[in-house]
Amino acid sequence: MTKKVQVTLPDRIALELEAWAEYDGRPLANLCAYLLEKAVSESKEKGSDWFKDLKAAEQRIKEKGQGKAEGQSL
Numbered sequence: 482m483t484k485k486v487q488v489t490l491p492d493r494i495a496l497e498l499e500a501w502a503e504y505d506g507r508p509l510a511n512l513c514a515y516l517l518e519k520a521v522s523e524s525k526e527k528g529s530d531w532f533k534d535l536k537a538a539e540q541r542i543k544e545k546g547q548g549k550a551e552g553q554s555l
Contacts, residue, residue: 488513 490498502512525532 498512499509502509505512
């Protein structure tokens with residue numbers, strides 16, 4: 482599944498990204514998606530706090546869901 486987002490960029494960054502995308506022969510949106518995906522992956526690999534917090538929250542939700550399921554079966 483994909484999600485569309487709207488981003489407001491400073492003029493200088495927008496121009497640089499447009500030039501980069503044109504040089505690579507790809508749409509600006511495609512370049513931006515690639516750069517964002519790369520940044521998230523690199524941040525996760527470094528073990529960033531936001532990712533640790535996300536994983537901890539996912540675990541708490543999973544455990545809470547299991548507790549409800551166990552309670553329902555009694």
